[in-house]
Amino acid sequence: MSSASGFVNRNRKAFNPPEAKPLPNVKPLKFGILGAAAIAPDALLTPVKSHPEAVVHAVAARDKARAGAFAKKHGIAKAYGSYQELIDDPEIDAIYNPLPNGLHYEWTMKALAGGKHVLLEKPCVNTAEEARKMFQLADAKGLVLLEAFHYRFHPANHRIKAIIDSGELGAVKSTKTSLTFPAGLFKTDDIRYNYSLGGGALMDMGSYTVSSMRYFTGQNPTQVLSAKHELANPQIDRRTEATFALPGSITSTIVCDLGMPWKFKLIPSMPDLNAVITCEKGDIKVTNYIAPTAYHSITVTAGGKRRVEKAYTFPDLGEPWWTTYRYQLEEFVNKVKGRPTRTWITAEDSIQNMAAIESVYAKSGLGSRPKSSYVPPV
Numbered sequence: 001m002s003s004a005s006g007f008v009n010r011n012r013k014a015f016n017p018p019e020a021k022p023l024p025n026v027k028p029l030k031f032g033i034l035g036a037a038a039i040a041p042d043a044l045l046t047p048v049k050s051h052p053e054a055v056v057h058a059v060a061a062r063d064k065a066r067a068g069a070f071a072k073k074h075g076i077a078k079a080y081g082s083y084q085e086l087i088d089d090p091e092i093d094a095i096y097n098p099l100p101n102g103l104h105y106e107w108t109m110k111a112l113a114g115g116k117h118v119l120l121e122k123p124c125v126n127t128a129e130e131a132r133k134m135f136q137l138a139d140a141k142g143l144v145l146l147e148a149f150h151y152r153f154h155p156a157n158h159r160i161k162a163i164i165d166s167g168e169l170g171a172v173k174s175t176k177t178s179l180t181f182p183a184g185l186f187k188t189d190d191i192r193y194n195y196s197l198g199g200g201a202l203m204d205m206g207s208y209t210v211s212s213m214r215y216f217t218g219q220n221p222t223q224v225l226s227a228k229h230e231l232a233n234p235q236i237d238r239r240t241e242a243t244f245a246l247p248g249s250i251t252s253t254i255v256c257d258l259g260m261p262w263k264f265k266l267i268p269s270m271p272d273l274n275a276v277i278t279c280e281k282g283d284i285k286v287t288n289y290i291a292p293t294a295y296h297s298i299t300v301t302a303g304g305k306r307r308v309e310k311a312y313t314f315p316d317l318g319e320p321w322w323t324t325y326r327y328q329l330e331e332f333v334n335k336v337k338g339r340p341t342r343t344w345i346t347a348e349d350s351i352q353n354m355a356a357i358e359s360v361y362a363k364s365g366l367g368s369r370p371k372s373s374y375v376p377p378v
């Protein structure tokens with residue numbers, strides 16, 4: 001297939017996937033969604049269509065009419081006017097939590113207390129301490145809790161990691177992971193610009209740049225060497241650039257931006273969705289590690305030679321049109337059903353990611369996003 005027709009076919013099917021037939025004699029995993037959030041269609045509603053063992057059974061919104069309209073639009077059986085009512089629905093097995101970051105802790109704790117598995121949007125909470133408490137509760141209850149770092153589940157990112165781990169290029173010396181978008185994508189009243197809801201570029205786009213830095217190097221940072229923000233308001237970073245020291249004399253740079261100013265106020269700046277991993281004997285340049293289904297390239301340069309790789313499927317799993325979210329759903333269902341998973345984001349991984357994010361805010365002086373005021377019952 002030519003790369004142009006491959007691009008068109010992949011992206012057409014990614015948004016309109018062929019529908020899977022339910023498996024005979026298998027009880028599907030029933031999801032409930034907290035909030036009629038903008039990300040829910042891409043992250044869960046479309047992926048479940050091609051999964052034979054998952055359905056979205058209910059949605060809750062603070063306003064019942066909003067939940068009803070969302071349910072009607074997406075063919076969801078039930079709509080609730082409060083999040084707790086949905087958690088209390090005995091038919092629901094798993095909660096998808098795409099609430100603003102500052103509400104992740106409270107509603108994930110409540111969902112776990114209600115005996116539900118949770119697929120939780122990134123970043124998992126506002127602080128590492130809250131992350132630890134949440135994963136402790138999941139563990140104590142024997143429930144699955146996954147921070148939805150969907151990019152990790154895609155074969156392209158597995159391939160990058162495999163090239164690094166093969167030793168072909170020698171030890172990693174430095175990395176740069178970026179995620180920047182031009183101004184105009186998010187309005188000024190967006191949750192991302194709201195401090196009390198856990199906003200900030202580093203929390204939003206930056207959580208991926210920190211996560212991918214930690215994934216590609218296989219290390220947690222030991223020190224923040226520099227942290228620089230451009231502010232949208234006194235507490236909110238519109239852009240963050242930071243450098244870290246990691247074990248093995250690795251230096252890593254992250255760059256994230258919620259809205260880069262347009263050039264001459266006329267030309268939108270190009271998004272940067274790229275990663276560069278520089279090793280002793282060569283380097284890997286990745287375009288679009290974050291949504292590789294759309295397109296991506298993995299360019300490996302070593303010993304005067306250059307090759308370009310792509311990976312849309314695993315040899316034994318996936319379709320070229322499977323999105324990162326579809327691969328993630330596959331593993332979430334596997335985990336809940338007690339089957340082996342090839343990719344997982346562990347509790348410690350999520351906790352360390354939050355710790356690294358907080359360390360940047362501490363270095364710059366901007367400070368961590370506020371802890372939740374929710375106190376779980378003893």
Ligand SMILES: NC(=O)C1=CN([C@@H]2O[C@H](COP(=O)(O)OP(=O)(O)OC[C@H]3O[C@@H](n4cnc5c(N)ncnc54)[C@H](OP(=O)(O)O)[C@@H]3O)[C@@H](O)[C@H]2O)C=CC1
Nearest residue numbers: 035036037038039061062063098099100101121122123191
């Ligand atoms: N995995 C991914 O690719 C992406 C993940 N995300 C993550 O998903 C989460 C939601 O992002 P997104 O869908 O863009 O956000 P939205 O603003 O579209 O949705 C957030 C939802 O939170 C609910 N909510 C509850 N309390 C508040 C409040 N005080 N203010 C505003 N909303 C409130 C609203 O639900 P209600 O319907 O009840 O009013 C709303 O639907 C974030 O954690 C973000 O980081 C976002 C985009 C991409």
Ligand SMILES: O=C1OC[C@@H](O)[C@H](O)[C@H]1O
Nearest residue numbers: 122181185192204205208
């Ligand atoms: O998770 C996300 O991924 C894509 C971005 O557009 C968005 O801001 C972010 O929340």
